Each structure stands twice: as structure tokens, then as C-alpha cells.
Amino acid sequence: MTELTWVRVCALADILPLGARTIPHRKGEIAVFRCGDDSIFAVLNRCPHKQGPLSEGIVHGHRVACPLHSWVIDLESGEAVAPDIGCTPKIPTKIEDGAVWLAVPA
Amino acid sequence: MLPISRERLVVVGNGMAGMRTVEELLKLDPTRFDIAVFGAEPHPNYDRIMLSSVLAGEKQVDDIVINTRAWYEENDISLHTGDPVVKIDPKARTVTAQSGLTVPYDRLLLATGSKPIVPPIPGLNLPGVCAFRDIADVDTMIDASTKHRKAVVIGGGLLGLEAAWGLKRRGMDVALVHLMPTLMERQLDETAGKLLQRDLTERGIAFFTNGQTEEVTGKDRVTGIKLADGRGAPADLVVVAIGIRPETTLAREAGLEVNRGIVVGDNLSTSDPDIFAVGECAEHRGQVVGLVAPIWDMAKVCAHHLAGGGELIYTAQVSATRLKITGIDVYSAGQLAAGEDEDEIVLRDARRGAYRKLVMRDGKVVGTVLYGDVTDGAWYFDLIRRRTDVSDIASRMILGQAALGGGTQEPDVAAMPDDMQICGCNGVCKGTIVDTIKAKGLDSYEAVKAHTKASASCGSCAPLVRQLLAATLGVEVTGPAIPTVCKCTDHTHEEVRTQILKQKLKTQAAVREAMAWKTPDGCASCRPALNFYLLCAWPGEYQDDSRSRFINERAHANIQKDGTYSVIPRMWGGTATPAELAAIATVAAKYDVKEVKITGGQRLGIYGIKKPDLPAVWGELTDAGLVSGHAYAKGLRTVKTCVGLEWCRFGTQDSTSLGKQLERLTWGNWTPHKFKMGVSGCPRNCAEASIKDFGVVCVESGFDLLVGGNGGIELRGTDRLCHVATEAEVLEYCAAFMQLYREEARYLDRTAPWIERVGIAYVRTRIVDDAEGRKVLAEKFRHAQSFLQDDPWAERANQGVDATEFKPLPALV
Ligand code: SRM
Ligand SMILES: Cc1cc2nc3c(=O)[nH]c(=O)nc-3n(C[C@H](O)[C@H](O)[C@H](O)COP(=O)(O)OP(=O)(O)OC[C@H]3O[C@@H](n4cnc5c(N)ncnc54)[C@H](O)[C@@H]3O)c2cc1C
Ligand code: SF4
Ligand code: FES
Numbered sequence: 001m002t003e004l005t006w007v008r009v010c011a012l013a014d015i016l017p018l019g020a021r022t023i024p025h026r027k028g029e030i031a032v033f034r035c036g037d038d039s040i041f042a043v044l045n046r047c048p049h050k051q052g053p054l055s056e057g058i059v060h061g062h063r064v065a066c067p068l069h070s071w072v073i074d075l076e077s078g079e080a081v082a083p084d085i086g087c088t089p090k091i092p093t094k095i096e097d098g099a100v101w102l103a104v105p106a
Numbered sequence: 107m108l109p110i111s112r113e114r115l116v117v118v119g120n121g122m123a124g125m126r127t128v129e130e131l132l133k134l135d136p137t138r139f140d141i142a143v144f145g146a147e148p149h150p151n152y153d154r155i156m157l158s159s160v161l162a163g164e165k166q167v168d169d170i171v172i173n174t175r176a177w178y179e180e181n182d183i184s185l186h187t188g189d190p191v192v193k194i195d196p197k198a199r200t201v202t203a204q205s206g207l208t209v210p211y212d213r214l215l216l217a218t219g220s221k222p223i224v225p226p227i228p229g230l231n232l233p234g235v236c237a238f239r240d241i242a243d244v245d246t247m248i249d250a251s252t253k254h255r256k257a258v259v260i261g262g263g264l265l266g267l268e269a270a271w272g273l274k275r276r277g278m279d280v281a282l283v284h285l286m287p288t289l290m291e292r293q294l295d296e297t298a299g300k301l302l303q304r305d306l307t308e309r310g311i312a313f314f315t316n317g318q319t320e321e322v323t324g325k326d327r328v329t330g331i332k333l334a335d336g337r338g339a340p341a342d343l344v345v346v347a348i349g350i351r352p353e354t355t356l357a358r359e360a361g362l363e364v365n366r367g368i369v370v371g372d373n374l375s376t377s378d379p380d381i382f383a384v385g386e387c388a389e390h391r392g393q394v395v396g397l398v399a400p401i402w403d404m405a406k407v408c409a410h411h412l413a414g415g416g417e418l419i420y421t422a423q424v425s426a427t428r429l430k431i432t433g434i435d436v437y438s439a440g441q442l443a444a445g446e447d448e449d450e451i452v453l454r455d456a457r458r459g460a461y462r463k464l465v466m467r468d469g470k471v472v473g474t475v476l477y478g479d480v481t482d483g484a485w486y487f488d489l490i491r492r493r494t495d496v497s498d499i500a501s502r503m504i505l506g507q508a509a510l511g512g513g514t515q516e517p518d519v520a521a522m523p524d525d526m527q528i529c530g531c532n533g534v535c536k537g538t539i540v541d542t543i544k545a546k547g548l549d550s551y552e553a554v555k556a557h558t559k560a561s562a563s564c565g566s567c568a569p570l571v572r573q574l575l576a577a578t579l580g581v582e583v584t585g586p587a588i589p590t591v592c593k594c595t596d597h598t599h600e601e602v603r604t605q606i607l608k609q610k611l612k613t614q615a616a617v618r619e620a621m622a623w624k625t626p627d628g629c630a631s632c633r634p635a636l637n638f639y640l641l642c643a644w645p646g647e648y649q650d651d652s653r654s655r656f657i658n659e660r661a662h663a664n665i666q667k668d669g670t671y672s673v674i675p676r677m678w679g680g681t682a683t684p685a686e687l688a689a690i691a692t693v694a695a696k697y698d699v700k701e702v703k704i705t706g707g708q709r710l711g712i713y714g715i716k717k718p719d720l721p722a723v724w725g726e727l728t729d730a731g732l733v734s735g736h737a738y739a740k741g742l743r744t745v746k747t748c749v750g751l752e753w754c755r756f757g758t759q760d761s762t763s764l765g766k767q768l769e770r771l772t773w774g775n776w777t778p779h780k781f782k783m784g785v786s787g788c789p790r791n792c793a794e795a796s797i798k799d800f801g802v803v804c805v806e807s808g809f810d811l812l813v814g815g816n817g818g819i820e821l822r823g824t825d826r827l828c829h830v831a832t833e834a835e836v837l838e839y840c841a842a843f844m845q846l847y848r849e850e851a852r853y854l855d856r857t858a859p860w861i862e863r864v865g866i867a868y869v870r871t872r873i874v875d876d877a878e879g880r881k882v883l884a885e886k887f888r889h890a891q892s893f894l895q896d897d898p899w900a901e902r903a904n905q906g907v908d909a910t911e912f913k914p915l916p917a918l919v
Binding site: 007009010014015016017018019021022023024025029030032035036037050051052053056057058059060061065067068070072102104 | 625626627628629630633634652653654655656657660661665667669910914915916917918
């Protein structure tokens, strides 16, 4: 069983609305997204198609369009939107005191 | 089974006149005759008019079949194709075909059409020579166009010109020899003929007017032609289209009265009352015909008499001519020039290249010639046919119906009288169309065409038919669907752009709100489009939204498959200084880049830079004076140049310097899609200007400007915009053209598809004809540039713009 720990990664204001930042991590780069409604999502920064960096895509709704071949990934589930099939690991997030927190393996 | 005792009708000639007569007859009395049809060609009946479109590649042979073999079967007609009739025996009342088949008739219909005139010159039997009359000729031409380069067309009438244009469209070099000083002299007056020649010359057809062909040369295949005055041209294909002569051999041998054509009376019977003749083979009151409109009248009258009627008589009507060359509008009808008793009213609009003339007698229009703008053709034609007295409006009517009626741009179909002829080819009046739409509940243009035959022949009245359908149904009739911006909205690009200006919408949120977007923040398709539209509408005011830009434009570098980036600095006109080259080399070494490559756009690309390193790389390049090459932008990419006058032995102007000036003028601009230019020092065109969005070819007398080329997915050569004399004009035309493209093309339209849609003629009216408008556009472009020409690399390297874009957050342990 993996244990997760909440860590503070940045202030909400460090990510522009409809923008994303990346965070290096030993298990692979993480992409953190800020949507139009200020909700925050994090996934592994690796498109299920050909490992495109999702952090560079255009964010809309709770989705991001991959910059390489335009697959659309649903950030709530990490799943590719039909007709494409694939999934990228999701990382739990929360916002507390104006800061962004991720739950990462200890 | 139908009774055996029916009368026997034999039709000789499976062409347009013969089969139209049979169709009319079946409408009147479907069971009267046992019908047999003989055709010399191996095909069922097809629309000969449309051979021009088949040659030009706009239609396939299958598209132009009028009556399929199934139709003949359904109507119990025995069809003998590829079997010409060789003998008529009027005493025995039989015809004999080439196959030996002899059939008896009670009534015989001759509809043998015409044959092309063959001039008495040597060499016409060589392979590679053909006429332009039937499918076999078109096959010969198409085949030649795939294997050979050079074509010569002899004859500058309607057929010759359409042949020349079709061959040009198929990629051949085409020269046209015409005996007379001006083209289509039988349908056009001298002025219109000259305008036509000018426009076709511009489209790349070479002309030899006053040219008498003396010989077609060659041994095993044609190699060229020689003219009487010593001129000549090489050719791998020669098309002879100098005229037609009624096909009367059979009738003559059968002892019928034949003059130029087979002589017929007002009921279309020949000197033998059981034998009728229709179409181009017939001569009525000394006149033979060469267009389908009078032939449809003949068919109707002839069918009436075959079916036992006795009232209808055929009277010759004026007919109108229209040239079927896409984008060239020529129309003429009636008398072309004033004689002693007539007056001419002429309107010239040299800037637009438009011309119109009315020939008037006793307050009535008796002829018209229109060039460039033919919308009023149908109106004038109607006045001619009705012999309407127009004395009270004579002086103003040259301006067109719209000018009289108070300014609608399109002809007002609602105001047209019911018996106004809409389709000249098929003689269909407005009333017939409207009644048929109502009676049959038609709701599409295709259905109206099928039921009424309006616009079913040459197709030039199709816009009027569509309007009539719209007016009758009281709705807009949709052409091909206009795309919406994306799934977030039902609005088209055009609607969005109009509303942005009209309602002064200045943010994306405002647009989405005002236009009832279905998503709160759009999607990856509409956001970049809205961002561009707003940027273009409100220069200096709208704040570019980096998060509505595709990564390449946001990061000002092209993302590569491994997630690294390429950096491509601008090399003005493809040139570089030693210091610039040194800076590129230094960066490449210092950041351990994987590759330095000369791109297809004449500059150096540095590949494999990691995103966080981009600002530092740019900083070093900026220090050496290099700026972004925008190799990632929907904006100006490169201006490709050749060495030109400075070095090249053929150079006529300083193409390198002009290219740099164009690049300095336009860099940093955002456009609907990427924009590329080329400037070549002479027509050898080493900078490939003819596949660029904006191309310049320098010539001794100045500069040829080309637009709308594309060397990408779908190859498209440029259209010629115009010729200008000075560099200053090149810059002004370029700025104006780019601004027009910015303001009117849809986001992600390159100039090529945009021009395909709006037509080069439209672009010319805005950029070439309208000098005032051009200046305004160029000024708007320069104004926008005052906000856009900041080097994005310098801003990001030294001024901290978008810093978070390039910096990852601290690593998690
Ligand atoms: C680098 C370069 C290839 C090279 O190594 O030489 C290149 C690279 C790419 N081209 Fe290109 N094109 C390059 C010259 C061309 C040319 C040649 C030219 O410009 O003379 C053409 C055909 C000419 C034309 O556009 O009319 C060309 C036609 C295209 C097209 C098809 C465009 C079209 O309208 O059909 C695309 C696809 C698109 O834009 O949607 C494209 C797209 C691309 C993209 C941007 C693909 C992508 O989306 O990632 C490539 C980016 C790679 C990168 O990061 O550099 N590239 N591309 C050339 C850059 C020139 C420069 O200095 O800016
Ligand atoms: C390329 C082209 C473009 C044209 N464009 C236009 C236009 O825009 N507008 C317009 O109004 N008109 C146009 N025309 C003219 C129009 O096509 C003719 O006026 C019309 O086809 C004449 O009809 P027809 O039946 O008299 O002759 P055709 O249609 O030529 O039919 C005659 C048929 O009889 C056959 N035949 C001849 N002798 C025999 C025999 N002994 N036995 C059996 N069959 C025989 C022939 O092979 C031919 O198939 C164009 C013509 C051409 C070639
Ligand atoms: S042609 Fe252009 S888009 Fe295709 S692989 Fe080469 S650089 Fe990439
Ligand atoms: S890598 Fe993301 S769509 Fe191809």
C-alpha cells in the first residue's frame, strides 16, 4: 500500500487562470492546472497518446487539449475524451489558505 | 406489351436536338410511336455544352449524361449507339445503318447536328490533332495534357477559347491562333473582344491574332504550326475550332432540299413531309443555329407536329451568348454594333475592367454586349425579346436595373414579370419555375433544376433560380453550409467578426456572453480564433491572451516530439552577418543542442532546447541583434529571396533588398494562418514566389504581384494580382493585402483557400481598383504594426514577460 502525504506546492496565484505549471518529481513530471472556475487538477505530465507534455496544452472547462496531436484529456478523471482511449495518472489536489496542495507518495 | 401496329419513328442523331424532341413527344403522346434511335457516337445522349467543363476538370463525363441507357429502356426506345445511319431511302421509307441493319419508318427525324470545319491545310491528319465537338475529342485532349506540354488552339471563337482555357487548367502551355484581329468577333464588339484577350493573356494564354494557319508540322505526331506571315509555335497538341458546318450528307444523298442546312418549314418538316429535321443540321428561313436555346424551341414545335398537332410554328428568336470560363464574364445578345438607324450607349469602367454597351433603335434595345459584370444580361435580354419601349429610361438604364430601382445589388426576382425568361438555354420563364415549385412542393435547387430544366444546360442562370426558390419559399436557400466557429457556438466566423465590431465587444468573455456561447471558457478551437479576431479588431487595445494560444505561439518556439523546442531566429531575406552566425554557433555549443539545420524557409534552426533554457538562449541571440523568426506563428514567417540584380546575370531588380524591406514591414504581425512571401529577381523565379501567400516577380518594367499560393498540403499556384512600377507600391499593396486577409479570412484559412472562396476578382477590386480603399487598408496595417513589432524573445529574455511560463515550480522531494 502506498502512503500519500499532502504537500504545499505553490500559492494559487502562482498559476495563471486557464494555465498550468510543472513540478519535477522523482516518479515523473507533474502538471498542475488551474481551470476557469479556479479549481485545481494535477496529472502526470504525460499524454497517454505519445507522452506529449499536457502542461503545454490549452485548458478549457475541466479539460486540456494535448499540444502534440490534440487529444483532449478530462482532468477530473485523467481519461482521454472519446473517441480517443487512454488515461494518465491523477494526483489528488486541494486548496487551503490560498495555497495549492498535492497528495504525493511519501 | 404495347400494340405492334404503332407508327414507327426513326431518329437519326442521338444528340441534344434529337433527344429533346423525343422527350417533348413522350410528354405529348407517350404511346403513339415505336421509336428507334441511331447515334454515331458510342454514348447515350449527353450535354454537349458541358464538354467544356469536362475539359476544364470541373465535371466528369458521367455527370453530363442527360438520358441514361435505362431511360431508353424505360421508354421502350430501341437505341443503336456507335452505329451511324449511312443511307435513307425515302421511297421505300427505310434507313440503313453502317452495321447493315435496315429499319422501316413512318416518320423520320434528322438531328445530325454539325461537323467541325476542317480547313484545307496540310498536316491535319497527324496524330495529336483534334476538333472540339464530342467526348472522343475531349478524351484526346485530356490524354495529351497528361503526356505533353504544349497546345495550340486554332480559332478564337467560343469553342476555341473554352478549349484553350480547359487545356490551360490542365497544366498545358497554350497558344491560340485567331484569323481576325479580335476574339469572338461574331458575338463581341471590338472593345469587349480586346478586354477578353487581355484577361486571358493575364491568365497565361498566348495569342496570335490576325493569324492565318498555313501548315501543321510534324512527321509521326504534330510538332508545331506555321502561320502565313512567318510566325510559328511548337505544339504537341493542335485543336481545330474554326467553326461548324451542318451535317447534311444523308439528306443531300436522299434528294431532300439542302442549302447550307437541311431546309425546313415553320413546322420543321423537310421537302419530304414525312421527314423532319431539328437542331444544327436544319436551316429555317435561311438561318442555321449553333446554340441550344433555339433548338429547344424547334424540339417543342417538331414534337407537336409529330404528335399530330397543327398549330405551333417555329419562329427564330434572338439568342444570347455566354462564355463559360470561370471568372470571366462575357454576355452578348442581338445586334453588336449600331448601323445607320441605331445608337449606342456605352459605359466603360477601366479600373474594374468592366464594359457594357446597349444598341438602341427607336427607343428599344436591340442588342447588348457586357463584359466584366453581366448581372444585368437577363434584364437587357428580356427587353430585347419583348421589344419594350424604354425611351424614358434610356439614358439611365446603362447603369443597370439596380441603379434604376433604388439600389439592391442583386436583380429583384420578385419584381420580374411571370413571363420573363430565366433560363435562356431551356426557355424556362419565371412563372413556370414558381408554379412548379408550388405545385410539386420543391424545396431544393437540385429539385427545381430536375423538374423545370432551368439552369440544367449551361448553368449560368443558377443564381437566379436559387433566388426564385428562396423568394417563393420565403426563406434563405442554403448553399454549401458555412462552418460555425466550433461546437461551442452556432455562429459562423463571419457573424462573430461582425458582432465584435458592431457591438464593440472587446474581451473574449464579452463575445461569449453576447453571442450565447455554450461553454464558459470556450475550447481549444474557438479561443485562439477569438483571440485573433479581437487582436485584429482592436489594435493596441485588446490584451493578447497567452492562454488562448497554441503552445508554439505562447512559448515563441516550436514544440518538438520529445517536448524540447526549436529556436529559429529571423534572417532577413535569408541573409546573415558573421556576428549573427557566430552567436548561433555559440548558443549551439553552449546548450549542447542536438542539431542545427537550414530550414526550408532559408534560415537556421536550432533544435532540442529545453523549455527552461529558452529565455537564456534568446538573451544571447538578442545580444547579437537577432530577433524571433516567428517560425511558430500564425503570422509572417519568412520572406524568401534570390540574389537578384546585385549578383545574378539575369536579375532585373534588387530582389534581396526588396524582400528585406517587406520582411521589416510585416514581421511580428498576426494573421489568420501563417503567411509566407517570396521575391524573385526575374521570371525564372528562384525564390518560388508563385507558391507564396504574397509573391513578387521582378521584371524590367517593375514588379508582378502574386497572391494566394501554397506549397503545402494542397499545391496551389498564385493568382496574379497586378503589376506595379515601384518598390513603394509593392510595400503598399503588400500591407493592404495582408490587412484584407487579416480582416476577412476565417481563422486557420491560409490565403489560398480564402481566395478560392472569395475569388481573385474580389481581391482585385479591393486592392487594385480601389486606390482609396487600398491606402486605408495599408494604413490600418501599419497602425496595427506599431503595437505588434516588439521582439517577443527580447521581452522574455530581458523584461521578464511570462516568466512563470518557462520556470517549473520547485521539485517535490
Ligand atoms: C522547420 C521547417 C522544416 C525544415 O526543417 O525546413 C518546418 C517545420 C514545420 N512545419 Fe512546415 N516547416 C518549414 C517550412 C515549410 C514550407 C516551405 C516554405 O516555407 O518555403 C512549407 C510549404 C510552403 C507553404 O506553407 O505554403 C511548409 C508547410 C507546412 C504545413 C502545410 C501548410 C499548408 O497550408 O498546407 C504545415 C501544417 C500546418 O501549418 O498546419 C507545416 C507545419 C510545420 C510544423 C510547424 C509542424 C508542427 O506543427 O509542429 C513543423 C515545425 C517543426 C519545427 O519546430 O521547426 N508546414 N513548411 C521549415 C521552417 C521554415 C522556417 O524557417 O520558418
Ligand atoms: C464544347 C462545346 C460547347 C458548347 N457550348 C454551348 C453553350 O455554352 N451554349 C449553347 O447554347 N450551345 C453550346 N454549344 C453548342 C451546342 O452543344 C449545340 O448547339 C447542340 O449540341 C446542337 O444539338 P444537335 O442535336 O443539333 O447536334 P449534336 O448535339 O451534335 O447531336 C448530333 C448527333 O448526331 C450524330 N450523328 C451525326 N450524323 C449521324 C448519322 N449519320 N447517324 C447517326 N448519328 C449521327 C452525332 O454524332 C451527334 O451525336 C457547345 C458545343 C460544344 C461542342
Ligand atoms: S514536412 Fe514539415 S511537418 Fe512534416 S515532418 Fe517535415 S517538418 Fe514536420
Ligand atoms: S501526444 Fe498527446 S495527442 Fe499525441
